[in-house]
Amino acid sequence: MQIPRRVGVVLFDDFELLDAFGPIQLLSRVPEEFSITLVGPTAGPVRSRQGTLITADTSYADAETPDIALVPGGMGTRGLVAEQSFLTWLSEWATSASLVTSVCTGSALLAAAGLLEGYRATSNKRAFDWATQHGENVTWVRHARWVVDRDRWTSSGIAAGMDMTHALIADQLGPDVAAEASASIEYEPHTDPEWDPFARYNGNA
Numbered sequence: 001m002q003i004p005r006r007v008g009v010v011l012f013d014d015f016e017l018l019d020a021f022g023p024i025q026l027l028s029r030v031p032e033e034f035s036i037t038l039v040g041p042t043a044g045p046v047r048s049r050q051g052t053l054i055t056a057d058t059s060y061a062d063a064e065t066p067d068i069a070l071v072p073g074g075m076g077t078r079g080l081v082a083e084q085s086f087l088t089w090l091s092e093w094a095t096s097a098s099l100v101t102s103v104c105t106g107s108a109l110l111a112a113a114g115l116l117e118g119y120r121a122t123s124n125k126r127a128f129d130w131a132t133q134h135g136e137n138v139t140w141v142r143h144a145r146w147v148v149d150r151d152r153w154t155s156s157g158i159a160a161g162m163d164m165t166h167a168l169i170a171d172q173l174g175p176d177v178a179a180e181a182s183a184s185i186e187y188e189p190h191t192d193p194e195w196d197p198f199a200r201y202n203g204n205a
Helices: 019-029 084-092 106-112 160-173 175-184 199-200
Strands: 005-010 034-040 044-047 053-056 068-071 101-104 147-149 153-157
Touching: 005 019, 019 034, 019 160, 019 175, 034 044, 034 053, 068 084, 068 106, 084 160, 101 106, 101 160, 106 153, 147 160, 153 160, 160 175
Parallel strands: 005 034, 005 068, 068 101, 101 153
Antiparallel strands: 044 053, 147 153
């Protein structure tokens, strides 16, 4: 019996709900392949940007390194990019993961933690100029729905995380599994990583 890939989703105050739970919704359609752990500052409630309290399964200090690390964005990233203790933890926790992924401005946290050095990446187009201030040697891609560079997967704003996750499932398990996961929630994914009308809409084209 195959052991499911362990997915660790990082939570923090003011994270964006859909950044985390869009991907979780898709991954949870294949429970035999992915097990999901919510990781927060402490085990217990974490308040999202939308005000909803989400219960973290474990704390940063106690979290095991996952197979797949997923970092959402949200307004909470603005403070965390300057919080060295968090960035040190994130770097140590995620470095050994097979895949390191982000949604929206979660890529700013990855960059600030040194996890995107030498990689191509993207971020939320409304916050693109802010997000791309972080990291020393990151090739930021303005016009991309999501970017895959070896073991790093980064996506644009919020809903783009679902498109990236669909692509990740297809990469890991095949297109038929990804298609069924999406169909089961009546979600029609965009499958072209370069399709990003919001780049132009927000002046990034």
